Amino acid sequence: MALIDGNQVAETIIAELKAHVASLKGRKPCLALVRVGDDPASVSYVRKKEKTAAEIGVESRVILPPVTISQGELEILIEGLNGDPTVDGILVQSPLPKPLNELAIFRRVSPDKDVDGFHTVNLGKLAQDDDSGFVSCTPAGIMELLARSKVDLAGKHVVVVGRSLIVGKPVALLALQKRAGANGTVTVCHSGTRDLPAITRQADVLIAAIGRPEFVTGDMVKPGAVVIDVGINRVTDPSRKTGYRLTGDVHFPSVEPKASLITPVPGGVGPMTVAMLMRNTVKAHALAHANR
Numbered sequence: 001m002a003l004i005d006g007n008q009v010a011e012t013i014i015a016e017l018k019a020h021v022a023s024l025k026g027r028k029p030c031l032a033l034v035r036v037g038d039d040p041a042s043v044s045y046v047r048k049k050e051k052t053a054a055e056i057g058v059e060s061r062v063i064l065p066p067v068t069i070s071q072g073e074l075e076i077l078i079e080g081l082n083g084d085p086t087v088d089g090i091l092v093q094s095p096l097p098k099p100l101n102e103l104a105i106f107r108r109v110s111p112d113k114d115v116d117g118f119h120t121v122n123l124g125k126l127a128q129d130d131d132s133g134f135v136s137c138t139p140a141g142i143m144e145l146l147a148r149s150k151v152d153l154a155g156k157h158v159v160v161v162g163r164s165l166i167v168g169k170p171v172a173l174l175a176l177q178k179r180a181g182a183n184g185t186v187t188v189c190h191s192g193t194r195d196l197p198a199i200t201r202q203a204d205v206l207i208a209a210i211g212r213p214e215f216v217t218g219d220m221v222k223p224g225a226v227v228i229d230v231g232i233n234r235v236t237d238p239s240r241k242t243g244y245r246l247t248g249d250v251h252f253p254s255v256e257p258k259a260s261l262i263t264p265v266p267g268g269v270g271p272m273t274v275a276m277l278m279r280n281t282v283k284a285h286a287l288a289h290a291n292r
């Protein structure tokens with residue numbers, strides 16, 4: 001077994017982006033980060049995005065509406081950012097607190113500034129193999145990690161566990177694309193799948209994105225499989241100062257000995273998501289300039 005070091009790959013990409021941004025003339029790329037309320041995980045993710053942006057030379061604008069903001073008020077806020085020519089990318093941190101309608105908000109973000117790739121137009125472009133849109137950051141990060149780890153999906157059985165808008169569905173579409181590095185045979189499993197372990201055991205590449213701590217155990221994995229763990233779950237741990245520890249969707253101790261390659265949590269897919277967000281922001285900035 002070997003570990004896929006997401007931190008190292010993300011650092012390489014961040015260094016590439018930093019050099020690129022330094023070479024840009026005029027206004028630097030700008031990313032608006034919208035975080036509603038104070039969900040502790042969201043606070044930490046947005047802080048990380050802000051820090052990485054600063055490292056690259058991307059401007060970030062953090063907007064923190066109160067948890068009481070209404071759907072209409074949040075939509076007006078998004079429209080304001082859509083119309084602001086100094087903002088290139090807009091990210092609304094998920095999950096939004098109840099009763100806000102997250103999908104309606106994702107659809108409000110201008111497709112040209114949708115660095116999360118959650119807008120109908122960008123998901124449609126992904127399904128049509130059209131590169132002109134934005135691909136969601138975590139799925140793009142997974143593909144980049146696989147490519148840079150020399151894992152070619154061509155002809156392989158890729159099993160995705162989870163069908164979310166943020167990860168499961170877009171990563172399945174990416175793995176399926178008829179292009180270099182992809183061209184996999186893709187199965188998507190979910191909470192309604194019958195005898196799920198019988199399917200995961202067929203995976204050459206197993207992508208766990210179900211949002212349940214340590215769901216994938218060693219008996220569900222074929223020897224030699226490549227395992228990508230997308231989960232970041234906070235589980236209570238009184239022995240830690242914080243009172244919790246982070247664990248993936250994969251039970252690492254039983255899966256690691258069977259896998260040929262595996263991503264750790266933390267330090268696997270997570271850092272790649274942030275790197276891809278920065279790449280998308282730089283792309284949005286380039287598109288804004290091209291359209292002028």
Ligand code: GUN
Pocket residue numbers: 091092093094095116137138166273
């Ligand atoms: N929450 C978890 N992952 C993501 C992501 O990629 N984008 C946004 N906006 N929220 C998230």
